[in-house]
Amino acid sequence: MNKTKIPWCDWTWNPLTGCDAISEGCRHCYAEALSKRFGWTWGRSVFHSKRLKELKQAKPGDWVFVCSMGDFFHHTAKRAWQDAVIHEVIQHPELIFLFLTKRADAMRQYWSEYCAGSPYLPPSPRPMPQNVFLGVSAENQNMFDVRVSMLMEIPDVACRFVSVEPMLSHVSLGWQKPDWIIAGPETGPGARIPLQLDYSMDALRGECTCNGIPFFDKREGEQFVRQWPGHWRNAYYNCCHCENGRCVHPDYTKLGDCVQCPLFQKLSAEEYDDV
Numbered sequence: 462m463n464k465t466k467i468p469w470c471d472w473t474w475n476p477l478t479g480c481d482a483i484s485e486g487c488r489h490c491y492a493e494a495l496s497k498r499f500g501w502t503w504g505r506s507v508f509h510s511k512r513l514k515e516l517k518q519a520k521p522g523d524w525v526f527v528c529s530m531g532d533f534f535h536h537t538a539k540r541a542w543q544d545a546v547i548h549e550v551i552q553h554p555e556l557i558f559l560f561l562t563k564r565a566d567a568m569r570q571y572w573s574e575y576c577a578g579s580p581y582l583p584p585s586p587r588p589m590p591q592n593v594f595l596g597v598s599a600e601n602q603n604m605f606d607v608r609v610s611m612l613m614e615i616p617d618v619a620c621r622f623v624s625v626e627p628m629l630s631h632v633s634l635g636w637q638k639p640d641w642i643i644a645g646p647e648t649g650p651g652a653r654i655p656l657q658l659d660y661s662m663d664a665l666r667g668e669c670t671c672n673g674i675p676f677f678d679k680r681e682g683e684q685f686v687r688q689w690p691g692h693w694r695n696a697y698y699n700c701c702h703c704e705n706g707r708c709v710h711p712d713y714t715k716l717g718d719c720v721q722c723p724l725f726q727k728l729s730a731e732e733y734d735d736v
């Protein structure tokens with residue numbers, strides 16, 4: 462278990478590692494690159510039973526990203542391994558666990574069977590653990606439509622989130638309304654950044670704002686900053702009058718929008734380098 466710089470969680474926890482590419486978003490997979498560099502197993506799941514007890518390091522309220530170095534729902538992940546992990550998750554209701562996958566069908570199948578009952582985790586049936594947030598990655602509209610529709614079919618999930626990262630083309634919510642969206646461009650060597658990225662990110666952010674969906678803007682990758690210095694938009698969420706992307710300042714109707722707001726101007730000038 463490791464403290465992480467990923468801005469939307471506090472820890473990464475890897476009781477299962479390993480995966481293989483499933484779609485375009487995998488082309489520059491950092492987990493694969495790291496595994497190959499250090500000679501770790503890649504292409505199939507590996508279970509690290511000793512890591513199950515690492516959760517003691519976290520403090521109440523921390524957010525734990527499960528399996529940042531693979532996919533918990535990879536087809537080679539044995540059901541008994543997955544259940545052992547979920548058993549630990551249930552023992553720690555004071556923590557939030559985030560599961561992010563590109564295998565939405567396998568995730569839907571797992572939780573359906575979990576709720577119905579499992580030979581490894583009595584009793585059954587059982588409710589969805591409310592400290593579990595389920596997410597899917599979607600790099601383009603097709604993947605968004607397919608994976609998010611499967612995510613939305615899983616009942617009683619405390620938070621359904623979508624990581625539109627790397628954003629490789631325009632993505633719109635359409636009819637689907639998850640609870641939280643993270644989005645950002647591809648970063649690192651060979652990053653594929655679509656010409657209309659700035660427009661697509663703003664459009665998706667606007668859709669989220671209109672629907673009351675929190676939007677986590679990750680436009681601070683090196684290439685983005687170089688090409689689109691407008692990443693100050695991230696500062697919206699640093700403003701004390703911002704609630705989930707909506708301005709709740711009592712004078713909002715006079716202010717018009719964040720760019721006109723004197724509070725925002727001050728904050729964006731002062732904190733430009735920190736957002």
Ligand code: SF4
Pocket residue numbers: 480481482483484486487490491492493530531532563
């Ligand atoms: S699904 Fe995730 S972990 Fe697996 S290869 Fe693709 S990017 Fe890497």
